Amino acid sequence: MFGFANVTHNRYTCGRIRYFIDHENRSTVAEALSDIAYRHITKKLVGGELAAGQKLSEQTIAAECGISRTPVREAVRRLTEEGVLYQIPSSGTYVARPDRRQVIDAFEVRMALESFAMERAVRTLTKENRAELRKACETMHATAVGLRERRRPLLDGRPLVAFLTADLSFHLLLLKAAGNHLAIKIVTNAYQRNHFFGHYSHKRDLHHVAWAWRQHAEIERAVRRGDPRAAARWMHAHIAWSLADALTAFDAATAAAARSGRAPSDPVHDALSQLTARFA
Numbered sequence: 001m002f003g004f005a006n007v008t009h010n011r012y013t014c015g016r017i018r019y020f021i022d023h024e025n026r027s028t029v030a031e032a033l034s035d036i037a038y039r040h041i042t043k044k045l046v047g048g049e050l051a052a053g054q055k056l057s058e059q060t061i062a063a064e065c066g067i068s069r070t071p072v073r074e075a076v077r078r079l080t081e082e083g084v085l086y087q088i089p090s091s092g093t094y095v096a097r098p099d100r101r102q103v104i105d106a107f108e109v110r111m112a113l114e115s116f117a118m119e120r121a122v123r124t125l126t127k128e129n130r131a132e133l134r135k136a137c138e139t140m141h142a143t144a145v146g147l148r149e150r151r152r153p154l155l156d157g158r159p160l161v162a163f164l165t166a167d168l169s170f171h172l173l174l175l176k177a178a179g180n181h182l183a184i185k186i187v188t189n190a191y192q193r194n195h196f197f198g199h200y201s202h203k204r205d206l207h208h209v210a211w212a213w214r215q216h217a218e219i220e221r222a223v224r225r226g227d228p229r230a231a232a233r234w235m236h237a238h239i240a241w242s243l244a245d246a247l248t249a250f251d252a253a254t255a256a257a258a259r260s261g262r263a264p265s266d267p268v269h270d271a272l273s274q275l276t277a278r279f280a
Contacts, residue, residue, distance in 0.1 A: 033071035052097035106190040107243035117178035118232035125177045133220050139166035140213040155204040
């Protein structure tokens with residue numbers, strides 16, 4: 001009797017283990033698919049394929065990624081929590097347009113956290129990390145030179161993606177060296193918001209790209225000298241300059257919309273207008 005009970009217990013235990021393993025595997029796969037959808041949507045945002053006020057099709061995203069709509073919905077939920085997307089009942093999901101205060105908040109969060117992280121980062125950066133920082137600066141410099149040689153008014157396409165990738169890599173390398181994982185998450189979200197909406201606010205012409213490279217180069221030079229105070233000063237100055245640049249472009253776009261007699265497209269305002277018209 002004891003042996004039968006023991007066998008039964010073992011079968012039950014093995015069944016429970018298999019259940020938890022299968023459940024864990026399904027959760028892992030679901031998270032991986034959601035990450036694929038998340039990266040795909042963010043890539044379209046950074047590339048300017050999805051503009052502020054534009055409606056997002058979950059079915060289209062799912063087809064482009066070759067996955068079902070369920071992980072796409074999870075990716076949309078994450079981006080909605082980050083303030084990048086809006087969801088309007090009975091209407092759909094739209095790309096958000098930040099107001100002026102949101103632009104300021106995102107840059108100020110970065111300014112405080114990234115400047116504070118410099119002292120620890122300078123102490124703990126490895127030789128390989130320093131080489132990566134240098135490489136990121138060289139990529140940004142090459143992008144500026146290429147833009148000048150091609151005599152194009154604005155950075156776009158693959159050069160824009162390369163520039164933004166080098167820019168973000170530079171900042172994340174320093175944050176990773178500082179060892180604060182919460183800061184990395186917060187700054188990454190703020191950085192993404194800045195660049196998602198940068199296609200609306202920033203005009204990445206040669207002046208903008210050249211100055212961005214120069215400021216990163218000064219930070220890298222201070223890091224190489226082992227001078228955290230200078231690195232923090234340049235980081236603070238760089239992000240403050242980026243904020244001023246973003247606000248100038250933001251205000252110009254707002255003024256242009258006002259002169260044209262139409263407000264910038266906003267999904268919430270559009271939905272409310274449609275609702276008002278229905279019940280008028």
